[in-house]
Amino acid sequence: MLLKYSFSLFTLCRLIIFILFFVHSAFESQVSSQFIQRDPLLNRSNVPKNILATSYLGGGSHLAPMSEILKILMDRGYNVTLAAPGNFTANSHSYRSIPQVIVSKKAGTELGNQELMKKMFLEETNVRKFSGAFDHSAYTEYYKIYKQTAEEINVDLFFCDIGMNFACFDLAWELKKPVVGFASSPFFAVIPPPYKSDPIFGCHVSMENESFYERFNCAIIKPLKLAWLFISMADNMNSQRVKLGIESYWNPRARMDNILILFDTFFGFEIPTAMLPLHQEIGPILSDTYPDLTPALDSFLNTHPRTMYFALGTNVFTSPQNIAILLKSCLELINHNIIDGVIWATVKTNVTELMSLSDVDSPISDILNNNYPHIHITKFAPQFAILSHENTKVFLSHGGASSSHESMYTATPMLILPIMGDQFGNAEKLELAGMALRLSKLNLTVDDIVLKIKRLLSEEGFKKNAERLQFVAKVNSKRKYRAADLIEMVMNTIKYESVKDENGALSVNNKALLRDWITPNTRMGFIRGxxxxxxxxxxxxxxxxxxxxxxxxxxxxxxxxxxxxxxxxxxxxxxx
Known part of the structure; x- marks a missing residue:
């Protein structure tokens, strides 16, 4: 009887559950019938698809972030071609799918006058030396190669790295094709507000705490002193333009007005300022995959829990005397148990010159021959993998944009030895952000290096600020897809705003193409605007x-x- 009663109760419970489930399903069906699904798919039919990306300088720091965006666009069905110096894509595991036209065998600083480049590396760097290091006559060669490539691929849009790349912008305007600019920093691409400057001009990245004299000097006096330099540069460029039948202009940003410019940076690292809709921060642009540690490096890191990574990038070098000081500092740090290991990526360092500086009391020769147990030397190193390892505690770097981004992403405090260009500004920004300290290539001492490494490792603020920036960097690293979206938006605008010329090719007016993005004050003039x-x-x-x-x-x-x-x-x- 009890068994029969239990069975009936069980059946009743199942029946109640079934009824409740039926009522719930009916209710959900009724509710869902009141809504429709949003369609997220884009209509890419009849949208122009051919993109030519170009860079005057080339090199990984310029081409890697651009190539990340190009890969995304390729996945979305666009036809991309890269025209740049050096055989970049063929030598890269990540970007081999991008076809490249090799503009020059040399790339990066190898393109410049090597005597002037050496002076910039070893002496005080300023904008006058930098501007004179590159040959302006290369403009004609680049312009012709860009034009030939553009005709071969029937280009619809130019994607131009801004650095010294006047030929790309001029060609886009001459062919009446839309152009998108790309730069690691907004400083040279747009007119900065008066509270922002750069060490390459002899000023600080932020003038917030500077005296009236310094602010007046950097806002008025120094620009007036540099005016003649910019006029001379413009004159040299215009002489090249005349040879090609291109209209001359004196404003170096004349071809960058009213176009979309993407900046591989982000607030937190960059000094904040109001940005126009046409100027978009989309950094830090980082690859989704990086080369892993070699067995030798993995073994070294696992047995050295307080390792310093030392690398000065692939383009710059410092004097043998400075390298000797750095190595002596490494030995001092190891002997005092501040760190227990160093990984050194030599890249451009002349080891032969260093050998001549070694003496009986210093084991530099043993270090250079990789016979010193606590210092591991390699020509090239998988930098991101090293910085990602938990035992890498500090990064001694030149402060290039890519190295800065990777260090922030991995929350690795930095000791920065800037050599040239934007490295001085990057060093100041990271020091202001509280995750780095700076060295001077003109006044390098063992005591200064040791003291600053001690601070970076012992003061908690550096690591905390690095972790704070890591969060910001990781969130913003997704914006490379936003960069591709923005380029797609420009491509889609061509579909509606272009006209066909006598040959049936699409042409646009770059002054008005992105009028929905252009703030009204630029059309109103300075006084009315x-x-x-x-x-x-x-x-x-x-x-x-x-x-x-x-x-x-x-x-x-x-x-x-x-x-x-x-x-x-x-x-x-x-x-x-």
Whole structure:
């Protein structure tokens, strides 16, 4: 009887559950019928598909982030071609799928005058030396190669690395094709606000805490001193343009107005400023995969829990004397148990010159021959993998953009020895952000290096700030897809805003193509756009009202005083 009762109760429970499930399903069906699914798919039919990306300087720091965006665009069905110096894509595991036109066998700093480059590496660097290091006559060669490539692929859009790459922007405007710019920093691409500058001009990246004299000097005096240099540069470029029948212009940013420019940077690292819709920060651009540690490096890191990674990039070098000081500093740090290991990627370091500096008391020769147990030397190193390892505690770097981004992404505090170009500005930004300290290539000492490494490892603030920036870097690293989206938006605009020329090719007006992105003040002119006429009129009216009120008050007071004085005199005369 009890068994029968239990069976009936079990059946009743199942029946109740079934009824509840049926009612819930019916209710969900009724609710869902009140909504529709959003369609996220883009209509890419009849959208122009041919993109030519170009770089004057080439090298990984310029081409790797651009190539990341190009890969995304290729996955979305666009036809991309890269025109740049050096055989970059063929030598890269990540970007071999991108076809490349090799503009020059040399790339990066190898393109410049080697004597001037050496002076910049070893002496004080400024914009005058930098501008004179590169041959402006290469403009003609690059322009012709770009043009031939553009015709062969029937280009629809140019994607131009900004550095010294005037030929790309000029060609885009000549062919009436849309152009998108790319740079690691907004400083040279747009006019910065007065509170931002750069060490290459002899100023600081942030003028916030500078004296009136320094702010006046960097905002007025130094630009006036550099004006002649920019005029000379523009004159050299215009002489090249005339040979090709291209219209001359003196404003170096003339072809960058009213176009989309992508910056491989982000606030937190970059000094914050208001950005126009046409100027978009999409960094840090990083690859999704990187080469792993070699067995030798993996073994070294696992047996050295406080390792310093030392690398000066693939383009620059410092003097043998400075390298000797750095190596002696490494030995000092190891001997005092501040660190227990060093990985050194030599890249461009001349080991033969270093051998001549070794002495009996210094084991530099043993180090250079990889016979010193706590220092591992390799020509090239899988940098991101080394920085990602938990035993890498500090990064001694030149402060290039890619190295800075990777160090922030892996939360590795930095000791920076800037050599040239944007490295000085990057070093200042990272020091201001609280995750790095700087060295001077002109005044390098063992004591200074040891003291700063001690601080980086012992003071918690450096690691905490590195971890703070790591979070920001990881969030913003997704924006390379946003960069591809923005380029797609420009491509889609061509579909509606272009016209066909006599040959049936699409042509656009770059001044008006992205008018929906262009702020109205740029079309209104300087006076109207900044409301100077309105504010000036208001000030005049205000001054007139204040002056009028003051004049009336003065006259009224004078009249009342005269009347009062006259009454007083009359009163006295009557009493007499």
């Amino acid at each position: 900044n409301y100077i006429d309105v504010y000036s009129t208001f000030i005049v009216i205000l001054l007139a009202l204040v002056g009028g009120f003051g004049y009336v008050s003065f006259k009224t007071t004078k009249f009342l005083y005269a009347k009062y004085k006259g009454r007083t005199i009359n009163s006295k005369s009557k009493k007499e």
